[in-house]
Amino acid sequence: MAALTKLSALISILTVIASAQALYSVPNGKCSDVLLPVSVTAQNAVLNITAPHNQQELTDFIAQFTSLTSNSTTQIIGAPVTNNATYKIWTELCLPTKQDSANTVEFAVHGINFDHTYWNFGGPGSKYNYVDSALKAGHAILIYDRLGTGKSDKPDGIKEVQTATEVEIAAQLVKFLRGNPFGSRFNRIIGIGHSYGSVQLIGMLGKYGNLLDATIITGFTPFSGGLNTAFGSLGWAIASEQNPKRFGALPSSYIATQGIINDQQVFFRFGNYDPAVLKAAEAGKATATLGEVITQGAGPAANYTNPVFVVTGDKDYIFCGGNCYQAVNNFTNLVDFTKAVFPGVSNFSTFIPAETGHGVNLHLSAPQVYSKIQEWIAQL
Template sequence: MAPGKISYILSLFCAFSSIHRANAISGGKCIDALLPVNVTAQNTQLKVSAPRNQQELTDIITRLTSETSNVTAEVTGPPVTNKATYKIWTRLCVPTSQDISKTVQLAIHGTNFDSSYWTFGGDGSKYNYVESSLKAGHVEGSWANEDERQGTGKSDKPDGITEVQTATDFEIAAELVKYLRTKPGGNEFNRVVGIGHSFGSAQLVDLLQKYGNILDATILTGFTAYLGGGLLTAFATDGWNIASAQNPKRFGSLPSTYIVTEGIVNVQQHFFRYGGYDSAVLEAVEATKATATLGEILTPLGGPALNYTNPVLVVTGDKDYGFCGGNCYQMVNGVNLVESTKRIFPGVTSFSTYIPANTGHGLNLHLSAPETFSKIQEWISRL
């Protein structure tokens, strides 16, 4: 990266209101806040009730992931407006010296991990996207932690069927992007780069489908446009449980519309590639996993981003189980599955990919993480 050309990374939902606390970090300061975010989203009326027990939830998951499933069509009703204000926990890390390019990364994680995802692990040089960016030598500022999106962590946990749906998720992101253009807190950002992981990447595609070039560049990690059976299989192997029953200590206050993966075996199957990670990392991920909702899994994600033309980078592990069926080098129309994602961005001319080796769905949880982080930073520096 050119001298002085430093990228920020800004947590999703950051900078709307009062600060709760500030924490020192090498190269800067992180600011935590629980912030109110106003949204108006076109959610979907779902003709489904909260599961009364685990058997009812298991039946929903089984039918949803069956090859001839029609459960989504069965439960989907007309659009319904969700107008609400949600308190979202955020962390913004500001470097000691502001970058010249004034680039901000907007990070969105997936459905099974909380704010630890982008900054997981005590060894910052290995697993921590924030810390490793500083230690790489081409960044002179600090990086922010990932957000705890709606329904997870310290953020509000509204109705898991009627409110926490994909439309509300990406509308919150849209409101933040617009806000970042208004010099929040006196911070001027000339470029907003979206970076998502898994479900978070799919949310970014939704965002771009509706709002076109709302982002100056987009990074999709743990994602492809593959429509094969791998995604359904991986989703089924998560062994979804009612969260309050699976871990009463952590999730006991949540209604049965909040769900979580069964156990460490399920997490390994979906997120890890054996031999490419430290076992302690797998154990820690199981201990800190977060929830999803029925509203999120029953509301479909968007299709092609026809009106988006800015740069795209797709970074997905070669052994990603969900988005590649365990082999991202499968060929579709002459290209591998990661490269085939270009088809949902027909207007994009600057399209790049990177496929880290011996890496499963959880990119930053593998031993390949340092090289992966470096590749992402190099791509941002060339924008």
């Protein structure tokens, strides 16, 4: 009871803070951004590593971590440790000009190498802007910078910025949406994640069950055969050295992809993207932390039973090794294989956009993807 009282009080505080922010107009709606203080209690892990002293140390760690016979994770991850903390998380809540009859709000979680701009890429009116698509469909949408990215807090990248803490932050933000921010009552919350953001949604649903009314997983399958190759191909660098102007104040536990060549190989499918988009994505990329890299993983969400829609490009280099049309177990392709993560879900469907790489929203196929997602939501 005490915990529920504390949570209710927190939500009330957050609602007051959010309500005080000025709304600004975007196509088909209005938005407001605010730094929300989010309190969490998470079971992180003691990681038996130290922040790299130089690039050679980091490169050696990546080489060992991604070797085919590596057991680095089991060697590094130690005993659980409780992380009690409050973090400032940058959020943007957008409300549609005309709300749909179900009073839907979408909750979007971005992946590694991105911040919240993955969801509104290109700005208002851009065909890559997923927020525009949601608002046009009559849905409110909350996007945010995950811990350690964008305008959110950037605490210790080994001890604090781990998957368990980020999953708890996501859960608290969903509960915040249940608290009627801006006086809006949302009757249906639909989560949408990309890549590591999908991993976080799966982790949240595995712990909290039907916290979401429906879930959209993008840029993900449970296939691990290509992970080491893809992760090693990103050419990880100490972020403060890779881009001193943007990341110079960050400790060496924060890492960034080396450059545009690495980003193209892992996130894009040649021939189905605008080179200007690749250049802009590289210029605006975000960091990752060693804590995230070591602790990421998605076990089955066994207690979740609400609808799931999976959208992963057929040429996803990270989660399909570049070819999602591989049969595994009793599944004809790797995207359908994601059903194994949701054993209790009966309403499960997939869409595999053609000639599309890992960064789904940044391809020329993005408008088709957005249309498929909104069609799926409309038939729920």
